[in-house]
Amino acid sequence: MHEPGETEVAFTVNGAPARIRASGATPLIYVLRNDLGLNGPKFGCGLGECGACSVLVDGKIARSCVVALSGVAGREVTTLEGLGTRRQPGIVQTAFIEEQAAQCGYCLNGMIVTAHALLSRAPDATEMQIAQGMRHNLCRCGAHVEIMRAIERAGKAMRRGEE
């Protein structure tokens, strides 16, 4: 803990192994963006308040601005890129595109990743449960209506997929 300088941390990102040498205290968001070239997680507040930098760590939502690199050693990190690509978007991404659920879209990463975590756990979440589950993800443009529709659409698609 007290050694200054760098440590090497091995973990998994979107299914591929990653080994990063950096200070163990480095916020995960900078490693994902700068060392691994991922665009999904966006810096929004650095305080865990807004959700723009959300990623999944072992399938659970984490705010990558307050997770240290050393904390993900041996763990599995999934970013927006890991949920699908433009050619093959994931279920939640598809629903967001179909519902046109963005204005500026800066919050979109957090919205999609959080919705993915929420629906993975509760694909039949009600409108009120979705609103509650998403309440700590901030959107300034006011795309909430379309985002809610997109999540409900994704929930339906997931339920269909399960049948």
Place this chain on the structure above:
Amino acid sequence: MMADFDPASLSKTALFALADTLIVYASEPGGKPDMPYVLLDSAGRIFGFNGHVDLGTGIRTALAQIIAEELDVAPGAVAVILGDTARTPDQGATIASETIQKSAVPLRSAAAQARRYLMERAAAALAAPMGSLTAADGVFSTAAHNRTISYAELLIGVQARLPLDPTTPTKDPSAYRIVGGSTQRVDIPSKATGELIYVHDMRIPDMLHGRVVRPPYAGVDAGDFVGASLLSVDEASIASIPGVVAVVVIGDFVGVVAEREEQAVAAAKALKIEWRYTGALPDLKDLAATLPGHPSAPRVVHDVGDVEAARAGAATLLDRTYVWPYQMHASIGPSCALADYREDRVRIWSGTQNPHPLRNDLALLLDLPADRIDIVRMEAAGCYGRNCADDVAADAALLSRAVNAPVRVQLSREQEHLWEPKGTGQLMQARGALDADGAPIAYDYSSWYPSNGAPTLALLLTGRIPAIPEVWEMGDRTSVAPYDYPNQRVTIHDMAPIVRASWLRGVSALPSSFAHESWIDEAAAMAGVDPVEYRLRFLTDARGVAVIQATAERAGWTAHTRPQTLEASPDAFHGRGFAYALYVHGKFPGSAAAWAAWVAEVEVNRKTGEVKVTKVTVGHDAGLMINPAGVQHQIHGNVIQATSRALMEQVTFDSAGTAVSEWGGYPIITFPDIPKIDVLMLPRPDQPPLGAGESASVPSAAAIANALYDATGVRFREPPFTPEKVRAALQAAGLLTGPPTATAAPKRRRELWSKLVQIATGLAALMVTVSPWSPAIAPRAGPRPGLYSEATLERGRVLAAVGDCAVCHTVPGHAVNSGGLALETPFGVVFSTNLTPDPETGIGAWSYDAFRRAMRHGVSRDGHRLYPAFPYTAFAKVSDDDMEALYGYLMAQKPIRSAPPRSQLAFPFSVRPLMAGWNALFHRPSPWTDDPRRSADWNRGGYLVEGLGHCAACHSPRNLMGAERKGRDHLGGGVVDGWDAPALTSLSRSPAPWRADDFYAYLRNGYAPHHGAAAGPMAPVVDEMRALPDEDIRAIATYLASFGDQAVTVDRQRATVAQLEGKAQALAPLIQTPGASLYRGACAACHDANVADPFAIQLSLATSGGVHAAKPDNMIRVILDGANGELARLHGAMPGFRDSLSDAQISELMRYARRRFASDQPAWTDLDATISRVRKASSPQGRH
């Protein structure tokens, strides 16, 4: 042959040089070609160029639709390039939603002109008359479809350059097939999958990272201190941060450049700077008093009839004052830019809303001709007016120039909040009059509006331009009320900004409409007429009348002439309100954008004053809609953002500047509070398109205020309508059903250390009677390598971890055990010593005997007495075997030469020999002996806790001489380094009882579910203990639990927790203070349990020891500097809010937390003073 090119990366000259292309271009005044509008090539590609930018409103898609319509191709076949200075026409700033209304016009003509040119060539090529040709998907066909030719084929061998002919006929709207149909936005798939599209994601090789440090006049941009307040920058303060490339200082502009982003962040945070600014702002809490006192010039923009004469003869005067608060654009992403400055050229990737004006600013800042500056516009976070996008572009340019390398700069959340040009506050006065029939006969409207263009910050900070406030005449938007008042006068008091301010969605029109529409609602009530009916009586604008009627009908409006006609309950009032506006923007008299009307429905909580907007019906007439789905989406956004502004948004200031710097202090609306929105778009395909970007937001606040009146009978004239404000109004009106605000009576706290000096001095006499001298033990070389086996050294390593040697003997960031850490004690500062085997500065010359004597008796090798900050009173209990293994391990470390400072204590402790007397009184150097009645586990735990673990050193209270108190007080709670070390026994104040399993979880993981996380000095202890085997942690847990209540079962514990949680949950809706909204915005994301439960951390404050503690110190420290223990590694750290929350905000927040989560505990006393003291005493990086 067609060259493969990307027009988004070519300069204007290169574009014009392309073969096999058709370009329709803008002409400069002399006829010289300027930038292209449209470009078609022989590969069938079509490009549109526009100087405006897409701010998330779908402009790119709408412009593609317009071009596609004229050219008869699919919208997807058109790529639109926006805002690049090197290749798009200068069409000024993107403002007031006028892109569609104004700048789309030449684009449409250019597309039509290109089509006509192609058609002429097609007619020749196909030898058919033009009238017989039809076009579809980029192909011309003859009437019989027997011959075709594509646009691409027509351009082979052609280099056509046509100046724009604005008289080119365009398609008749009745023939539109694409425009007016809903089209999918072209940017969303990229955004949903993380493709490169935002400036924030732009990276180029060798890119460095920059951060700026802003001056303390946060968000103030006028005054003689601007650009002239920097006293000194201490570069040595960041010497220990690796990767720093440069510190750049120009006037008050300060920036750092580093190799890695986190290094730049750390350096900017740690850089010590002295400023000479102490505050210069007037009181902005009471704008109604402050704004008229600010120098201003009245400007009468409208004067019909004679308002004074009408007032003189009126039956009733209706004079009202309205106040609009300062608000923020509050972009969700802090602004970012990348600059690459080399050889007197600079290319900047920017999210600017104003690429061409920004280029002029940069030319001035960098002293470069504008044509050496290339601004590439990329997508950015929505800004709704102006954010810091231009500022950060200039910052990046300065830093890149300084290091001669590309530099990416992103602002911090705090900087974006503090420095964005605010949407200005505004004061509105309506002096009106009604005749005997209740008809409005006079409306004398005045508005005070302090704003300007907010010059690019770096120009001011570097002193490139003087910080002289400039008056901009922007307070007149929609200042004329839309009704036919026979006598109406409108006076705008233009004034310079007080704080950095600029246009925010609805500019001055939203506040003015709030006044107009609130006033007419009051007039209707006085006249005893239904508010919709009353408006219609005095409105002649036919499209306005249509919007009002359609909206009222859609909402199921029922006419009423008094408030409170809707059903109410003891818990809630319901109401609905109406408002209407025709948004008039641009330089006065301006031009009209869309018509809009709102019916807002509200629910007012009678206990708490909380307002919920449950439904908004919004009618809208924007003429021809290019992309109706886009317009509807835009209206939703306007309704939601405007509702947020009306209900919760207000920037607060202190004397220095902006006082809110994160989302707790400036909350915005979240999902559960989004109203149901019903959008009614009036179809007007025959009318020209009108800006839809912000019109729908203009009636918002008035509709909500009018609904509040309908619900309560009380008028609200100063947004935001916060629970506090509404509650106070309900209380004043006798409508509140909840308890009035109560404050707990403070209790006096006993000051423990006040008598310290007298008593200590008295004891000094006693102490000196005991033999004070111990002999030195001769220096000798350490043990020869190999003396101790690997197994012994490994055991020593674990023992060193048990003893937490490194915690006290290491300064963070320095070599382990090299000493020098300052330990604050009530008697003065003790510096830890160098524990590495360096012969001169460390323990390299210590024999095992010397080491053992120090550990057991507190005597250094040279014979001088050690202070019991070194816990030899506990270490005395360590067995000889363990002692020697520890010695072996320490002597095998790498020697580090490091001489820590000498400890300086107050008398009598400054006299070291006196410590012998202290030892005689308080030290029993007896080893640990097992208790045969207890389990082996318990005995092992006891040995570790009482010996090397020295838990009591922190967790036992100390007497006035600094010795641990024994007996019942043993492990009964102490103080270390300003932190409360809680009691580990039945004296614990922990809300949930501790069981052995809890101790185990806490020590093993740094976190026990019902008790919270290790923070402060305990965090590194847990880190060190990772070296211990599980059995030892279990043993410690068993031993510690034996001091507590043995009868606690898991069930009982669960019941206690459930009860605590339930109580906190029940209190949540009842406490609606500013602290509650701080908690919701800054804390709840991690600390609130969640219905759908997607979050990893759910550290409820209902069971937090810090919130329940007798003293607030621990909680203050955690809020200031966060908690980075083992839990942080697993789930994310608690970030420090030192730079994000003020003392006043922390105080509000803690009062709320105490009231809600520890309701059985008394309020903390002296909280404000304690917060201020702890902030000063603790260091930002924390001690360990």
